[in-house]
Amino acid sequence: MVCWLVLVTLMLMFDVHRAQECEEMTDLDLKHSLSGTSLNVRLLLYTRVNVSCAQLLSHREPFRNPRFNLSSPSTFLIHGYRPTGSPPVWLTQFVQLLLQRRDMNVIVVDWNRGATNINYWKVVDNTRKVAANLTDLIQKMKEKGADLGSIHMIGVSLGAHISGFTGANFNGSIGRITALDPAGPEFNGQPPSERLDPSDAQFVEALHTDMDALGYRDVLGHIDYYANGGADQPGCPRTIFSGSQYFKCDHQRSVFLYMSSVNSSCPITAYPCDSYTLFQDGECMDCGRFTPDGCPVFGYDAVRWKDRLLQLIQTRTYFQTNKASPFCKFGYKVDIVTWNQKTHWGYLTIKLSDGQEEAQVELNHKSLMFERFVESSVLAQFDRDVQPVKEISLKFCTGKGLRPRKKLRLLRIRLTPLQNHLRPLCRYDLLLEENKEVTFRPIPCEDSNF
Template sequence: MFLWQYLTPLLLITIQVCKAQRCDEFTDLDIHHSIIGTNLKMRLLLYTRANATCGRQLSHSNLSAHPNFNFSRPTTFVIHGYRPTGSPPAWMEKIIQLLLERKDMNIVVVDWNYGATNLNYFKVVENTHKAADNLTAFIEKMQEHGASLSSIHMIGISLGAHISGFVGANLKGKIGRITALDPAGPQFTDKPPEERLDPTDAEFVDVLHTDIDALGFRKPLGHIDFYANGGTDQPGCPKTIFSGGAYFKCDHQRSVLLFLDSLTRICTSRAFPCSSYTDFLDGRCMDCDQFSAAGCPVFGYDVTEWRDALVKLQPTKAFFTTNKESPFCRTNYRVDIVTWNQEASWGYITIKLHSDGKVAEAMINHKASKFKKYTATQLLAQFDKDLQSVKKVSIKFSTGNALKHKYKLRVLRIRLTHLEQKDRPLCRYDILLEENKERTFRPIPCEESNF
């Protein structure tokens, strides 16, 4: 009895400590829940630098009960989309980590898995409006505690993008920023602005499109709409239905991976405002000096540097291409070629840059380019990596026609200009390119008078 009197307080203290350290996890459901259907239940999980790996569920009625929730800090809401299998999003921990590395903020993960897990997609779409109303009420409570709407950033994925839009509309467009990652297309395409995301839902709305021909939304929805690889057929994603579920969701999910890459700052994806993806690939939209003093915008988290210009210019469509895996960013060069063949030639160009054992490659093969005597042909070359010091250049010319005789392309001048470092162009003069044979040379300083 004497020993128990001493142990009881110690046990109670231990229990209280364990309770205090308990983490609230994202709701984990399974296909069974999807088959029987789920009704909407909202859970808001708070993460800060003080509890970066341990979520704490927030209460609508008592926000002051959470000491880590500092209303003077900016707040980012992360809102997932449709969850047909009920599993937690695989990317959730990563986005929390990277956001907190960027800035001291409150991160609120909007867990509406109950409501998003349902084989009946139409029912889930209905739940987006209810989820938005619930979230609106919570943000209004935040305002009562001194939070500013302009310091709120909502990151919405798929259906979560439209939830963000509904919340923004409820709050009269005073939210600071909405980032929409491949907004859902089914049941939202051709709907009026009040029934989907639109630019009036926040002070600044940036949108990424990666699956416009299936699960995503095709038309512009924000102040700036980025179309990665034209908005469809993302590199590295399966091309046939025999690949299973990845065939249906890979392009759509790529939007999150591209945004995560933008948070890491390993490299940046420069996007080019342009009227169409074809014009972009044809090299007709490379003059970034005309866009703004800061040049063409970069995709992702740091696009806010161009915010003022984009709000004035809206809507802006911008295009960029990516690699098939991280780091996704590519390096862009303008290529100017002048030939002296008597007859015009049509063909494709592959360029490799060499530096200290590393090789960067760009294939300009979206369509055959025309090379006409003494006429400059301007091309956009997109390399899979950036090399700081180019020692050698390799070029290969191809017509793509195996039945005809081999062509020779007589290059009078070739100039490669890094679109981020225009002061150091690479040149070479008087080169003979035999079809399908790679020609390697050392670049020399450009003779400005010749261009």
Template sequence: MRLASSMSLWQFLTLLLGITLHTCKAEKCDDLIDLHLADAIIGTSLKIRLLLYTRESIDCGSLLSHTNFSAEPRFNLSRPTTFIIHGYRPTGSPPVWAHEITELHLAREDVNVILVDWNCGAANVNYLKAVENTHKAGENLTAFLKLMKEHGASMDDIHMIGVSLGAHIAGFVGANLNGTIGWITALDPAGPQFTGAPPEDRLDPTDAQFVDALHTDIDALGYRGALGHIDFYANGGTDQPGCPKTIFSGTAYFKCDHQRSVYLYCESLKRICTSRAFPCTNYKDFQDGKCTSCEQFGDAGCPVFGYDVVKYKNILLTLGQTKNFFITNEKAPYCKSNYRLDVVVWNQEEHWGYITVKLHGNGTNAVATIDHRAAQFKKFTETKLLAHFDTDIKSVNKMTLMFSTGNIFKPKYKLRVLWVRLTHLDRVDRPLCRYDLILEESKEVSFTPLPCQESNF
């Protein structure tokens, strides 16, 4: 072989060695263990694998040693560290969302992301065995965090994100470390075997300096009660829109509501839009528009769900545990735009019915159908309704209202509206009003709304 005159044999061998080392390094990327249903049927013993991802290796996981940190130079303990802990794996497959949530975190902040792979231990058709392994997994991670602390890591900079059973694992770690870790996020924490359990056997607010939880499946796989300093209930915590309603949809029927918690959290990392939540005692009062005030949060306004909720930490720690509710679309983008609709009528007789509102502006439309229950419209009495629009119209130039009763066999009614006021709850916009209009049942009426007079604020 004839070498180019500009390249010596030594230079060529050095280049070849560099290519070989690069190739070997690329081949060392580690990933979550992919097991099979047969493994889950036999049952798996607990084994914890810690996969490190950084901005320097966003698509290449590195298997961390539990005892020798110097073996992985990319593990920079001066950076914050986010642990992501999956839940029960009845079929042995790894979670489909693991890499997405990892990449989104690294896009938002320069951190160490550690995927906690406990598929060996979570994969078991016997759910009770997986529950037993959560305590052992917590002990394993506790030892790892203690070693991190010994090597200079700050517990203030630890964020643990637990999904389902993973939420309680994060709680056990936090409790073992006397609540010193900075932040725990629980995504639809598991309910079976944890509901009714004392705080030491589940996640609770004392497990970290700040604990937030999202509930999306409280009537099946999720935990119903409050577990954090702030608990979010998407769509009341049950029956997520867009999820299958019958068992004929296969496995999606069982996992869609539960898994929605992860996708809602991922959307919060993308900053496409925000889901503002409203503090309320229960979902019914929230739907009825009785919980639109956020005075306790001061100028910050109502808290937003997801990654940015930590900005409300100091306020939330003074309020104690709070339940907050929000509504979503059935698919991404999930965020809805929230308004309060106040209506005063002058009909002699009271009427019951539903209101559909459409907003128009900049070539786009947004729709809100307020139909969770029939509203009462009584003469000279203000009816307060909560309207959630599927998209946000920045500048409304036309508004459409429709009144309906759902009674196809009774005479049609007319709703004589003295005034209607639309108030944006996510932005400090001047409310929009319309005075003196007639709504014939099941017929749309469009008009140009005007800024409300001071007396109608």
């Protein structure tokens, strides 16, 4: 009995000791923000051996930690401005997704003391100091034989520019920088030396989700993604009465979109295009002209298109998402030819059905012009992939309720799937009465040119 009690006591002491070894990101609150915090950078190491138990990595002697494997790739995860002092809600899941995807060192750069300050300009000043700290560590890694090309820096908001400053210190020899809605205030309009730019790494990508407020507006990388146009994100509140989510939802969406790409169960195609309007109009769907492999996939796997992207100056891409995970949408290029004597303007609602599930989209970003024997094209993005499509429903409206109702005579409508290499769906000789839904079964498209 005595031996058993001693054993239990030793086990409990061991568990307590292990718990003390696990480090957590600095947790502050609003009072720290109001008083201001001095910069202190902590490096939290995660590996597949310690997925949920961070180890503190010493700045002076990082290699004394046996779990820090220099022969493995290293990913630095760098947060941004923390006005309330709390740790990012996405941090734990992000680390887990990265380690599920690949065996690597994940180093969370905890600079919460320094990022928590009501004085944003003071925090911006600290970004250079954080970069200097990381530069010192990576220099030590380089001297010990680490391959700088295997380093991936993922920076959120101000963390994106910290990644850029760090990469510039190595003349762009770091392998990859991912900028998640890079901060705009104090960086918009600045020269490349004062912000992230494509020369800071071998491959630089930037995702824009809040460019009209907290994010950066212009292109910053070899490839820039503008989700839903780069500003307002679906599902995010549009009024200040929604509280703090009104300020951070669009900005924070960049992290959740990128995390979904690490999981890669629902890939998102990024379409190179000169503007969001042209993208919505279906003018940028020809991916074969970009590379033999087509348009790049957004996010973690975009590095597959690295060689092609490096041949270009900077590539601007667009895609649309759902308001929550799974974020991927399923697109069709819709081509319509009418034979009305007069030109009509209006909007379309399209519904797809497989007999059990339905997916619907309202094409209302602008009034479409339907001119006799002239093909009108538009992009239709559905929130789910309904296959096989057994029925299609169409509704036409002009948005002018007091005027006589119009009739739209379709010579042909063609829906070309943008994923899965499926055949186009067509229907010929169809009459649409305004505000009346018409349902039909699609048929194979004829080899005709109208």
